[in-house]
Amino acid sequence: MAPLALMKRASECGIEWLAITDHNSMANCPAYAEAAKRAGIYFTWGVEIQSSEEIHILAYFDSPNNAQAFDIELYNSLLPISNDPDFFGDQVVIDENENIIRMEQRALINSSIWDIGQVVERIKAYGGYAVPAHIDASVNSIISQLGFMPAEPAFDVFGITASLNVSDWICKQPYFANRSLLRASDAHYLADIGTGFSMLLMETPCAAELKKAALGQEGREIKAG
Amino acid sequence: MIKLTDYMKAIDAVNFTPALDIGVIELEGAYVCDMLSDVMGSAKPKQAWITIMKHLNVVAVASMTGIPVIVFAKGNQPDDTVIDKATEEGIALISSPHETFVLAGKLYQMVKS
Numbered sequence: 579m580a581p582l583a584l585m586k587r588a589s590e591c592g593i594e595w596l597a598i599t600d601h602n603s604m605a606n607c608p609a610y611a612e613a614a615k616r617a618g619i620y621f622t623w624g625v626e627i628q629s630s631e632e633i634h635i636l637a638y639f640d641s642p643n644n645a646q647a648f649d650i651e652l653y654n655s656l657l658p659i660s661n662d663p664d665f666f667g668d669q670v671v672i673d674e675n676e677n678i679i680r681m682e683q684r685a686l687i688n689s690s691i692w693d694i695g696q697v698v699e700r701i702k703a704y705g706g707y708a709v710p711a712h713i714d715a716s717v718n719s720i721i722s723q724l725g726f727m728p729a730e731p732a733f734d735v736f737g738i739t740a741s742l743n744v745s746d747w748i749c750k751q752p753y754f755a756n757r758s759l760l761r762a763s764d765a766h767y768l769a770d771i772g773t774g775f776s777m778l779l780m781e782t783p784c785a786a787e788l789k790k791a792a793l794g795q796e797g798r799e800i801k802a803g
Numbered sequence: 804m805i806k807l808t809d810y811m812k813a814i815d816a817v818n819f820t821p822a823l824d825i826g827v828i829e830l831e832g833a834y835v836c837d838m839l840s841d842v843m844g845s846a847k848p849k850q851a852w853i854t855i856m857k858h859l860n861v862v863a864v865a866s867m868t869g870i871p872v873i874v875f876a877k878g879n880q881p882d883d884t885v886i887d888k889a890t891e892e893g894i895a896l897i898s899s900p901h902e903t904f905v906l907a908g909k910l911y912q913m914v915k916s
Contacts, residue, residue, distance in 0.1 A: 631858060693858065724860040725839035 581613035591772030595783035597624035612674035620783040634711035638785040648704035661685040698731040707785040735792035740774025758792040777801035819896040
């Protein structure tokens, strides 16, 4: 999704705050941050990390500098396998005007050598906020890979897929009753934008406030989208 | 049924749970999978579980399904937390340098002969 079209669609859907969470890379965050600014949409740097167990963990950063430092460490933890564009498409890095700056050669589809505990530990070390991605999904979720929630690492909030019927699902997964859930579109294409969202009651749109909302602190709140 | 100790010799396995009496474990097959959610619903007692997954949750899944032994393929080694928990739960942990295909193939051959 090109940044200008993405921001236009997000505006049409009434989205006020978004993060992009590409697989294992934040190389395109600068371009999308600038495009969001021009469109008057709040933007947070994010990434979807694939752990050695093939679990997807989302990381959000309020500091772009910390995010970039984390991104370098993450990149070095990825298995050194080259991308095959015939299977996975070209991995382009673009600028805010949608010019291609370079092509990423390493396969971002692959896993990090970090296990889930190490992923969360590294996110925290760089001041990021970790959220398990699409916890109800049948692939690449903590539940699909590990069977059930381990005691460690602990999370404040869990990502859910765009169309999940929460009350039906909780009957099968009682662990998540009374836990904070964050619904997102996980949009891969323009048409997915806005299919899943959350209403957040917070002072400013940032990861630190998201944490407070997840914990229900100081009047902050996440309302089901 | 074959003895775990005979299988271990065939696959050059190392035992990580020496506190357990693995001499009594007998196997009639294996379940081979790295997705714990699938193993939970499919693995059965008297099966070895062959995997490269070494998260602590493997012990709980083995315990739930009645699996007596987890075989870590490709030389994967569990950490101490996993070993301690497995010992406590009475689940043997062994590791072999061979790949999963070989580990499953050898066990199949031994069980069928």
